[in-house]
Amino acid sequence: MQQIGHFIGGEHVAGSSGRTHPVYNPTLGEQTKEVALASVEEMDRAVANAQEAFPAWAATSPMHRARVMFRYKDLIEKHMDELAELLSSEHGKTVPDARGSVQRGLEVVEFACGIPHLLKGEFSDSVATGMDLYSMRQPLGVVAGITPFNFPAMVPMWMYSIAIACGNTFILKPSEKDPSVPMRLAELMMEAGAPAGVMNVVNGDKVSVDAILDDPRIQAVSFVGSTPIAKYIYSRSAEQGKRCQAMGGAKNHMIVMPDADMEMASDALIGSAYGSAGERCMAISVAVPVGDEAADKLLEKLIPKVENLKVGPSTDPDAHFGPLVTAEHLAKVKSYVDLGIEEGADLLIDGREFRMQGYENGYFMGGCLFDNVTEDMRIYKEEIFGPVLSVVRAKDFDEATRLPSDHEFGNGVSIFTHNGDAARDFARKVQVGMVGVNVPIPVPLSFHTFGGWKNSAFGDTNQHGPEGVKFYTKIKTVTSRWPGGVQIGPDFTIPTIKS
Ligand code: NAD
Numbered sequence: 365m366q367q368i369g370h371f372i373g374g375e376h377v378a379g380s381s382g383r384t385h386p387v388y389n390p391t392l393g394e395q396t397k398e399v400a401l402a403s404v405e406e407m408d409r410a411v412a413n414a415q416e417a418f419p420a421w422a423a424t425s426p427m428h429r430a431r432v433m434f435r436y437k438d439l440i441e442k443h444m445d446e447l448a449e450l451l452s453s454e455h456g457k458t459v460p461d462a463r464g465s466v467q468r469g470l471e472v473v474e475f476a477c478g479i480p481h482l483l484k485g486e487f488s489d490s491v492a493t494g495m496d497l498y499s500m501r502q503p504l505g506v507v508a509g510i511t512p513f514n515f516p517a518m519v520p521m522w523m524y525s526i527a528i529a530c531g532n533t534f535i536l537k538p539s540e541k542d543p544s545v546p547m548r549l550a551e552l553m554m555e556a557g558a559p560a561g562v563m564n565v566v567n568g569d570k571v572s573v574d575a576i577l578d579d580p581r582i583q584a585v586s587f588v589g590s591t592p593i594a595k596y597i598y599s600r601s602a603e604q605g606k607r608c609q610a611m612g613g614a615k616n617h618m619i620v621m622p623d624a625d626m627e628m629a630s631d632a633l634i635g636s637a638y639g640s641a642g643e644r645c646m647a648i649s650v651a652v653p654v655g656d657e658a659a660d661k662l663l664e665k666l667i668p669k670v671e672n673l674k675v676g677p678s679t680d681p682d683a684h685f686g687p688l689v690t691a692e693h694l695a696k697v698k699s700y701v702d703l704g705i706e707e708g709a710d711l712l713i714d715g716r717e718f719r720m721q722g723y724e725n726g727y728f729m730g731g732c733l734f735d736n737v738t739e740d741m742r743i744y745k746e747e748i749f750g751p752v753l754s755v756v757r758a759k760d761f762d763e764a765t766r767l768p769s770d771h772e773f774g775n776g777v778s779i780f781t782h783n784g785d786a787a788r789d790f791a792r793k794v795q796v797g798m799v800g801v802n803v804p805i806p807v808p809l810s811f812h813t814f815g816g817w818k819n820s821a822f823g824d825t826n827q828h829g830p831e832g833v834k835f836y837t838k839i840k841t842v843t844s845r846w847p848g849g850v851q852i853g854p855d856f857t858i859p860t861i862k863s
Contacts, residue, residue, distance in 0.1 A: 368399040368543050370406060370567055371550040373413035374560025381406060385540040385569065390456030390687040391677040393725030397454075399543045402568035407535075407575035410564045414506040414533040415581050417561025422503045422531040426480040429529050433477045436525075436556035440470050443552065447545055451517055452678040454542035456687040456727065457640045459679060462517075468807070469521030472828050475810040476529035482833045483530065492861055494847035501837035503531035504583035504607070508576045510597065511546070512589040513539035513689055514643045514749075520546050522814065523586045526832040528553070528562060532583075536565045537576060541689055543567050577601055584835065586827070587611065588645075590747075591773070591819050598822035609823035609835055611815065613747040614775035617650040617768040618804060619790065621761070621781035622658040628802070629780040630665035634684075636804035637753040638673055638731045641685045642697075645820075646776045646798070646805045649748060650737070651755045652764045659757045663712070663735065670713045670753075673731045677723055687720070687727040688750060694727040697750030701732050704743040704754070709734040715751060739767070747773065761786060769795035775816030778804055797821065 368387065369378040379400020387397035402410075421429075440447070448463035455462065485499040509523035516538055524534045538546035546565050553563045566572055576582055577600045584607035587597040591612030601608035618636070620629045636648040651666075653659035676683025688694040698716050705711055715730025729751065737744050737754035744754060758764035768777045778800030779790045787801045797816040800806030808814055808829070815826030825835040845852075 365395070366397040368397055368547060368567060370400060370402060370410065371547055371563075371565040372406075372410045373564070374554050376547075379406070379567070387454055387541065387543065388690060389453055390689055390727045391453075391679065391723055393687075393691065393723070393727055397544070399540055399567045401540065402566045402572040402575075404571065404575045407566055407568070407572050407579070410535050410566045411506055411579050411581050413561040414535055414564055417559055418503075418505050418533045421533055421559060421562050424531070426483050429531065430477050430479050432557045433473055433479065433525065433529055436553060437470060437473050437477060439552045439556055440466065440473065440549075443548070447517060447548060450548060451542065451545045452686070454544055455513065455516060456678050456689055457643070458676070458681065458683050458686050460681055461640055461685075462678075465515055465518045469515075469518035469525075471810040472521050472832075473525045475828065476525040479529040482830070483837070492845075493850055493852065495843065495845045497841065497843050499839055499841045501530070501833070501839055504836060504838055505532060506535065506582050507532045507584040507586070507836060508535040508537065508582050510537045510573055510576065510585065510587045510589065511539060513541035514640070514645065516542040516545045517549060519588045520549065522588075522827045522832070524553075524563060526828060527586075527836040528558060530833060530836040532836055533561060534563050535576065535582070536563070537568055537572050538565065540567060540569055573597070577604060577606070580604070583607065585610075586835070588827070594822055607835065609815075609821075609825050609827065611645070611821045611827065612819055613749075613773055614645045614647075614816065614820050615650060615744075615747055615771055615773045616646060616648050616776040616778075617652050617771070618648045619758075619764045619768075619777070619779040620651060620653040620658055620662050621779065621783060621786060622655050623782045624658070624780040625782070626661045626665045630662060630669055632778075632780065632802075632804035633666060633753065634669045634673070638670070638685055638751045641688050642751040643689065643749055644805070646807050648778070648804055649753060650744065650767075651753060652758050652767055653755065654758050654761055654764045656757060659735075659755065663755065667712060667733070670731045670733045675718060675720065675728055675730055677720065677726070685751060687723075688729065689727070691727050693749070694729060697748055697752065698729060700743055700746070700748045700750070701752060704734050704737070704741065704752075707741040707743060709737045709741060709743060709754065745772070761790075765790055765793055769793070772819045773816065774818035775820035776800065776806055778802075778806055
């Protein structure tokens with residue numbers, strides 16, 4: 365069986381802790397690989413390598429680092445099919461969807477290619493006699509990223525592309541469920557010209573995560589995953605005085621106003637709720653039609669689309685979605701469907717018994733659709749992270765705005781309407797970090813910033829865009845005087861500008 369170790373100091377190293385984790389092919393429902401789980405000592409070695417590489421890497425010019433990023437962009441494009449197929453084989457999302465996710469990560473690399481411009485500081489000339497004031501952004505040192513299973517390329521790329529372009533060295537601790545793509549991405553970073561130690565991948569579980577959090581040589585931690593772990597990472601990082609951004613779970617609502625084009629709204633829902641088997645942090649999992657008439661019209665369009673969803677092996681380019689990531693996750697999602705029935709929601713479409721012909725051991729289920737879900741139900745309150753859509757009927761616009769605003773998660777939300785006033789009012793009032801207007805998955809592009817509100821994100825800087833540059837750099841402000849022969853006498857009061 366293929367063994368996956370770590371990538372430390374520019375080299376593949378076998379795991380030495382004796383602990384491993386199985387990696388499955390979800391379409392086949394079989395273990396195909398085994399990934400090493402690092403010990404504290406192995407993490408220590410990776411941090412030492414990253415620390416050793418830091419001074420020389422930080423001393424390179426921003427233009428040099430931009431050129432590495434340009435070469436990296438070319439290499440990812442060249443290896444796009446290979447990366448997408450590898451990703452799909454461990455995650456279960458279809459190859460076209462996997463390719464799209466690598467492309468979204470690549471866009472952050474493209475943003476990082478502009479690092480010379482992004483790192484420019486500010487300069488104020490002659491703020492007093494012979495005095496100039498300027499600021500510069502400097503890298504932090506060794507920084508780390510801890511990432512989830514659902515985007516094994518895109519989410520790490522959000523982090524390390526910017527961190528490395530800013531002059532930091534990076535330790536990536538990817539999900540143990542699909543570790544192969546992160547390893548390949550690190551190899552390509554070396555091929556692009558980053559020196560050994562600049563990008564390291566240490567595979568592992570809580571042991572290696574805790575080693576990251578407790579290591580005083582690691583200056584900042586970026587995390588994306590579920591909310592309980594995000595809270596843990598954020599508070600433990602804060603205790604250690606580390607900079608931290610920790611993105612958590614989601615329950616994204618789509619408001620469908622009575623004037624919406626129901627064909628367009630139902631098309632948007634079907635893709636965003638069931639694409640990637642609902643295993644996206646920006647998946648729509650709650651549809652909120654406003655008024656019973658709108659709800660009935662929406663369901664009339666939606667039901668046949670859910671019934672006709674094409675579930676298939678991840679290698680089938682025509683499949684709408686593939687299997688779930690593991691047998692354990694499949695069982696969890698199905699148990700939420702059982703719970704919804706117990707709680708009194710109406711299960712209009714039941715995908716629990718779906719079996720994929722020829723792939724009977726695969727972790728497949730069909731799309732599920734609930735109507736009459738209410739706020740008190742656990743299937744509404746909790747993140748299911750599977751192909752399950754809940755319809756919550758709102759009586760009016762105010763209630764439809766209040767629902768996502770009151771929910772503990774605040775990652776994404778969208779509204780479908782022809783009414784510009786309603787859309788504008790909604791976008792301004794709703795208590796959610798990323799809003800779509802007639803856009804079902806409002807994931808901002810790489811030159812903007814990604815991040816939710818409330819229990820969907822901890823820390824005050826978001827992922828990528830200018831906020832990413834801010835997160836991975838510290839600002840230094842220099843006040844300098846070259847008075848050119850003018851005598852400045854002693855002054856025992858706090859310096860002020862005399863006008
Ligand atoms: P997860 O929280 O189980 O794991 C994320 C990372 O944390 C992994 O690297 C894992 O090894 C590590 N981890 C797990 N348990 C840990 C523990 N007890 N102590 C320390 N580290 C631990 O998340 P997942 O199941 O891999 O990913 C799905 C979750 O990620 C969903 O909740 C989804 O909404 C969320 N997500 C959020 C965003 C966002 O930007 N808000 C993006 C993608 C995914």
